[in-house]
Amino acid sequence: MANNRDITIYDIANELNLSSSTVSRALKNHRSISKKTIKRVNEMADKMGYTPNELASSLRNNKTKTIGVLISRLNRPFVTSLISGIEETAQKAGYNVIIAQSHDSYNDEVTLAQALYNSRVSGIICSLAMETTKTNHFDQFIKKDIPLVFVDRVPKDFDTYRVMIDNYSAGYKATNHLIEMGAKRIAHIGGLKFRNIYKERERGYRDALKKHNLPIDEDLIQHVKSMSYDEGEKATNKLLDMDNPPDGIFTSNDTTGVAAIQVAKQRGLIIPDELKIIGFNNDPLSQIIDPGLSTISHPAYEMGKTSSKKILKHLKKSDKKSITEITFLNTEIIVRGSTKTN
Amino acid sequence: MANNRDITIYDIANELNLSSSTVSRALKNHRSISKKTIKRVNEMADKMGYTPNELASSLRNNKTKTIGVLISRLNRPFVTSLISGIEETAQKAGYNVIIAQSHDSYNDEVTLAQALYNSRVSGIICSLAMETTKTNHFDQFIKKDIPLVFVDRVPKDFDTYRVMIDNYSAGYKATNHLIEMGAKRIAHIGGLKFRNIYKERERGYRDALKKHNLPIDEDLIQHVKSMSYDEGEKATNKLLDMDNPPDGIFTSNDTTGVAAIQVAKQRGLIIPDELKIIGFNNDPLSQIIDPGLSTISHPAYEMGKTSSKKILKHLKKSDKKSITEITFLNTEIIVRGSTKTN
DNA sequence: TTGTAGGCGTTATCAA
DNA sequence: TTGATAACGCCTACAA
Numbered sequence: 001m002a003n004n005r006d007i008t009i010y011d012i013a014n015e016l017n018l019s020s021s022t023v024s025r026a027l028k029n030h031r032s033i034s035k036k037t038i039k040r041v042n043e044m045a046d047k048m049g050y051t052p053n054e055l056a057s058s059l060r061n062n063k064t065k066t067i068g069v070l071i072s073r074l075n076r077p078f079v080t081s082l083i084s085g086i087e088e089t090a091q092k093a094g095y096n097v098i099i100a101q102s103h104d105s106y107n108d109e110v111t112l113a114q115a116l117y118n119s120r121v122s123g124i125i126c127s128l129a130m131e132t133t134k135t136n137h138f139d140q141f142i143k144k145d146i147p148l149v150f151v152d153r154v155p156k157d158f159d160t161y162r163v164m165i166d167n168y169s170a171g172y173k174a175t176n177h178l179i180e181m182g183a184k185r186i187a188h189i190g191g192l193k194f195r196n197i198y199k200e201r202e203r204g205y206r207d208a209l210k211k212h213n214l215p216i217d218e219d220l221i222q223h224v225k226s227m228s229y230d231e232g233e234k235a236t237n238k239l240l241d242m243d244n245p246p247d248g249i250f251t252s253n254d255t256t257g258v259a260a261i262q263v264a265k266q267r268g269l270i271i272p273d274e275l276k277i278i279g280f281n282n283d284p285l286s287q288i289i290d291p292g293l294s295t296i297s298h299p300a301y302e303m304g305k306t307s308s309k310k311i312l313k314h315l316k317k318s319d320k321k322s323i324t325e326i327t328f329l330n331t332e333i334i335v336r337g338s339t340k341t342n
Numbered sequence: 343m344a345n346n347r348d349i350t351i352y353d354i355a356n357e358l359n360l361s362s363s364t365v366s367r368a369l370k371n372h373r374s375i376s377k378k379t380i381k382r383v384n385e386m387a388d389k390m391g392y393t394p395n396e397l398a399s400s401l402r403n404n405k406t407k408t409i410g411v412l413i414s415r416l417n418r419p420f421v422t423s424l425i426s427g428i429e430e431t432a433q434k435a436g437y438n439v440i441i442a443q444s445h446d447s448y449n450d451e452v453t454l455a456q457a458l459y460n461s462r463v464s465g466i467i468c469s470l471a472m473e474t475t476k477t478n479h480f481d482q483f484i485k486k487d488i489p490l491v492f493v494d495r496v497p498k499d500f501d502t503y504r505v506m507i508d509n510y511s512a513g514y515k516a517t518n519h520l521i522e523m524g525a526k527r528i529a530h531i532g533g534l535k536f537r538n539i540y541k542e543r544e545r546g547y548r549d550a551l552k553k554h555n556l557p558i559d560e561d562l563i564q565h566v567k568s569m570s571y572d573e574g575e576k577a578t579n580k581l582l583d584m585d586n587p588p589d590g591i592f593t594s595n596d597t598t599g600v601a602a603i604q605v606a607k608q609r610g611l612i613i614p615d616e617l618k619i620i621g622f623n624n625d626p627l628s629q630i631i632d633p634g635l636s637t638i639s640h641p642a643y644e645m646g647k648t649s650s651k652k653i654l655k656h657l658k659k660s661d662k663k664s665i666t667e668i669t670f671l672n673t674e675i676i677v678r679g680s681t682k683t684n
Numbered sequence: 685t686t687g688t689a690g691g692c693g694t695t696a697t698c699a700a
Numbered sequence: 701t702t703g704a705t706a707a708c709g710c711c712t713a714c715a716a
Binding site for chain 1: 395400401406408415416417423425426429436439442443454456458461462486600626630631
Binding site: 006008009010020021024025028052053055056057058059060061 | 708709710711712
């Protein structure tokens with residue numbers, strides 16, 4: 001049942017009294033091969049059940065049809081949509097996608113980057129682990145001119161492709177919206193500050209307050225480690241326990257935003273009258289919760305598509321030189337019941 | 343900057359005046375090599391920045407360290423958890439995971455199965471596309487003794503590993519719970535009947551009704567194509583528009599369950615007093631919606647882990663023979679506000 | 685239009 | 701304990 005050897009181009013060649021090179025060329029419709037031979041070869045290949053060995057081909061050509069994707073973890077809607085976009089675009093171009101989860105651990109990220117390198121991926125797309133501050137483990141890709149795209153959680157200084165949103169202006173927009181809806185004392189729940197995206201969103205938040213001459217109260221700014229639901233609950237409780245609690249909260253993701261809504265509801269606060277909340281990402285949760293969570297749409301799927309395209313385009317080019325290219329995708333504000341009554 | 347050739351074992355061998363075979367063995371701590379040589383080789387490898395070429399190794403050994411995963415689409419919580427489980431288990435064993443999305447299209451599934459085969463995956467885990475009824479495209483894996491695991495959406499007749507839940511008993515449990523909570527006229531929103539999991543859940547539903555001497559009204563059974571939110575809304579509206587509407591609904595996933603809740607709320611029905619709803623999957627949505635959606639927990643992550651383990655175990659075995667092994671994982675009923683008042 | 689020959693990097697077999 | 705050699709399956713420069 002098992003281990004019957006694979007059919008190779010040699011087997012086809014033997015059967016047709018041709019050379020393996022002719023068969024190889026025929027299978028790729030090489031123009032130097034007669035139509036008749038091409039037809040014969042293809043028919044025989046079908047008949048014999050030939051399947052090309054991509055491995056051998058990759059080794060010989062020194063390139064694989066594989067893109068490596070290194071992300072924190074799969075179970076977040078943003079990541080899922082991102083990968084969907086990556087995978088669909090890659091698939092259309094005949095590329096496979098290998099997925100590796102760092103679980104937000106720097107050590108795992110280093111190991112996995114190496115594993116992806118060893119399996120000779122043609123390109124790599126990475127959204128950094130929460131913990132990661134050094135990025136030496138990616139240098140090898142640049143050295144070998146393997147296109148590297150950082151997406152969303154990108155390092156600050158690394159000359160390569162980066163696909164991201166303008167987190168500063170998104171943070172500004174979100175905060176500004178709360179102000180426009182009448183909030184005067186606005187809190188912020190964000191991620192660790194060395195992760196640039198969170199820092200930028202916070203910067204936007206601060207600038208929006210300044211712009212409207214609202215004071216910045218450091219006690220109203222909560223940094224949480226993993227932006228989980230539990231952390232969101234805790235942070236919200238802390239905020240609402242204050243003597244002078246906020247009347248608006250901008251959370252840097254929807255999970256904590258939803259947590260904030262739940263906590264506020266449990267405490268009997270009326271949303272949005274007494275407390276306005278805006279999140280970030282436009283996760284499915286945000287429209288299911290009652291009231292709906294206003295949020296910033298994060299074009300995850302588009303970011304995935306764009307990342308794949310950068311890789312594919314780079315692989316087509318012949319002039320090899322190091323590249324720095326930052327692509328910003330647009331965000332939109334999505335207004336729901338958590339900030340505005342119908 | 344680019345294209346500096348990779349360091350190979352030959353380069354190391356040259357540098358140390360050894361043969362490539364010695365280096366190869368040293369790098370794998372082969373017992374026939376002296377400790378001293380092993381040390382020298384490893385140090386030199388580090389120094390020169392050697393990275394093994396898995397591609398060459400795979401070709402030579404005729405096996406890859408890669409598991410292929412073929413699923414419908416990534417953006418469903420069930421699938422995400424499934425893959426998380428697969429990937430983590432695989433990663434620990436030094437395996438990569440290649441992901442391919444069929445988008446529930448039979449044709450794509452056939453193409454992708456072939457692509458995975460061509461890239462010589464060591465094993466394949468598949469959850470069938472909604473459309474798929476024939477499974478010939480998987481025969482090649484069996485022929486080559488490449489372990490194949492079907493998970494969740496499994497074919498009825500295919501002698502291989504299958505990892506699934508007992509959908510019949512889960513459907514029975516869910517329906518039974520509605521009855522126990524007092525529902526007398528229970529509807530069902532399920533998927534296409536040729537997809538076995540939906541058929542089985544429906545069978546459980548029917549038998550639970552029978553068991554309690556409740557009549558089965560075919561009008562109360564809705565089959566929808568993709569179990570999407572929109573379809574859930576439509577189906578629910580249809581049911582509630584009946585002259586004699588149901589007082590309970592069992593939906594075969596949470597997305598349609600949540601849709602049912604929303605529709606019922608919009609219509610001013612009181613849940614669970616006037617209408618009890620139970621879903622399937624225990625998606626994050628189900629606990630966020632208000633009232634919480636009672637549901638059947640689907641051990642997705644566990645199913646992923648189990649699937650990976652089946653593959654890894656099979657690869658270790660030496661006695662190659664075709665295998666039929668069905669693993670059932672447990673489901674649990676999770677009771678929330680949509681069926682029971684606190 | 686087709687064939688010959690060598691090599692991609694690794695590893696297993698056999699010999700030393 | 702180490703080395704020489706061939707092979708995994710494919711592709712391409714060169715030759716015919």
